[in-house]
Amino acid sequence: MRFAQRTEAIRAFQVMELMDRARKLEAGGMDVVHMEVGEPDFVSADPILEAGQAAIAAGHTGYTSALGLPALRQAVADYYRDYHAVTVDPQRVVITAGASGALMLLSALLLEPGDELLLADPGYPCNRYIPLFAGAVPRLLPVGPDTAYQLDAGLAAAHWSGRTRGMLVATPANPTGSVLARDDLAALAELAAAKQGWLLVDEIYQGLVYPAELQALPAAAQHGAVAADRVGTVLELVRDPDAPVFVLNSFSKYFGMTGWRIGWMVVPESAVTLIERLAQNFYIAPSSIGQHAALAALSEPAMVIHEQRRRAFCDRRNRLVAGLQQLEFGVPRVPEGAFYVYAELPVALQRRGIDSATFCDRLLAGHGVAATPGTDFGEYRAEAHVRFAYTADIGRIDLALERMAAALAAFTDAL
Numbered sequence: 001m002r003f004a005q006r007t008e009a010i011r012a013f014q015v016m017e018l019m020d021r022a023r024k025l026e027a028g029g030m031d032v033v034h035m036e037v038g039e040p041d042f043v044s045a046d047p048i049l050e051a052g053q054a055a056i057a058a059g060h061t062g063y064t065s066a067l068g069l070p071a072l073r074q075a076v077a078d079y080y081r082d083y084h085a086v087t088v089d090p091q092r093v094v095i096t097a098g099a100s101g102a103l104m105l106l107s108a109l110l111l112e113p114g115d116e117l118l119l120a121d122p123g124y125p126c127n128r129y130i131p132l133f134a135g136a137v138p139r140l141l142p143v144g145p146d147t148a149y150q151l152d153a154g155l156a157a158a159h160w161s162g163r164t165r166g167m168l169v170a171t172p173a174n175p176t177g178s179v180l181a182r183d184d185l186a187a188l189a190e191l192a193a194a195k196q197g198w199l200l201v202d203e204i205y206q207g208l209v210y211p212a213e214l215q216a217l218p219a220a221a222q223h224g225a226v227a228a229d230r231v232g233t234v235l236e237l238v239r240d241p242d243a244p245v246f247v248l249n250s251f252s253k254y255f256g257m258t259g260w261r262i263g264w265m266v267v268p269e270s271a272v273t274l275i276e277r278l279a280q281n282f283y284i285a286p287s288s289i290g291q292h293a294a295l296a297a298l299s300e301p302a303m304v305i306h307e308q309r310r311r312a313f314c315d316r317r318n319r320l321v322a323g324l325q326q327l328e329f330g331v332p333r334v335p336e337g338a339f340y341v342y343a344e345l346p347v348a349l350q351r352r353g354i355d356s357a358t359f360c361d362r363l364l365a366g367h368g369v370a371a372t373p374g375t376d377f378g379e380y381r382a383e384a385h386v387r388f389a390y391t392a393d394i395g396r397i398d399l400a401l402e403r404m405a406a407a408l409a410a411f412t413d414a415l
């Protein structure tokens with residue numbers, strides 16, 4: 001069989017292979033702490049489960065409109081109003097099959113073969129592979145702690161070529177958990193407009209941010225709380241409904257609904273009709289049951305649960321960062337969001353030529369901790385970095401830290 005050439009550029013996630021190996025070790029009786037998985041360890045909140053079951057019982061099993069249930073589009077607009085003080089016309093809200101489905105639509109909408117788009121390295125790999133599928137050329141720009149692991153307008157402008165059409169940023173980002181500062185995000189949106197290009201902002205970890213004062217805030221004031229120099233969404237900065245800024249979001253992470261496959265976009269007014277046509281032809285409509293469940297995810301009782309979980313993630317982040325630093329991993333910037341720490345291997349290991357793939361391999365096989373090597377997220381210093389997901393409870397994180405201490409000692413003894 002001959003398969004299309006474009007498939008050759010798409011690499012398998014090492015994390016998937018790692019997960020398979022972890023499962024095999026578990027089947028053989030080993031206890032494994034899972035810090036490789038990029039999804040919340042919580043089951044969807046009860047109001048979501050109940051709404052999903054009620055949708056099935058009520059027979060909501062048919063297609064919906066390609067753009068999504070009108071009630072859900074409205075509820076998303078209300079969410080921006082209530083939690084981010086932003087007015088969004090529900091007509092600009094498009095419900096999708098996850099943020100992944102949203103990026104497929106945008107890639108089809110915006111990219112001609114050979115067009116370039118600028119992305120940060122390290123970054124979430126599908127955000128470069130999906131545009132690649134449309135024939136585009138993802139340009140990975142190396143970023144480090146000095147720019148908070150994010151693109152900034154200076155860097156993007158310096159790399160903007162005649163073929164560049166736009167930029168894709170994620171805030172908070174995967175794997176670094178870094179959040180774009182308000183001014184930097186505004187400057188990127190201005191650059192996109194000045195270049196007659198576009199800016200895609202992946203806000204899938206929106207809500208999972210941990211401003212310093214989070215734990216001190218009363219529960220009622222927590223909703224949507226972000227640090228003073230940050231914004232909850234780029235839509236706070238870009239008010240023009242036809243500005244070339246596209247927001248990708250999802251019910252997967254903060255709302256804990258990875259398996260329901262529902263996301264959304266907020267798109268410029270002028271793009272809606274074409275996106276509808278693309279969605280109709282690509283997949284007809286997002287899951288009807290998932291959309292009914294997502295409606296409940298935005299209800300007040302569910303939001304209270306999401307906020308409790310946010311606090312739990314914040315506690316875990318604090319514990320993991322402190323523990324990793326004690327073990328002499330490099331965490332030059334405390335990640336402000338998502339549920340990942342992108343840590344640099346202790347210098348002593350690097351000097352001995354241990355790379356992240358070797359480290360993750362031995363950490364799993366010898367010590368029962370699964371983590372993802374940086375090489376899943378790009379090229380820039382990837383072999384020196386490991387992503388730890390704090391999608392395990394505090395007790396398991398403590399256990400992972402103990403096991404890592406033992407692993408580091410074993411590495412030192414072996415050399």
Ligand SMILES: Cc1ncc(COP(=O)(O)O)c(C=O)c1O
Nearest residue numbers: 098099100124174204250252263
């Ligand atoms: C940065 C980022 N964007 C998009 C996605 C896709 O998420 P989904 O398709 O579940 O909405 C992920 C999933 O891990 C992610 O980390």
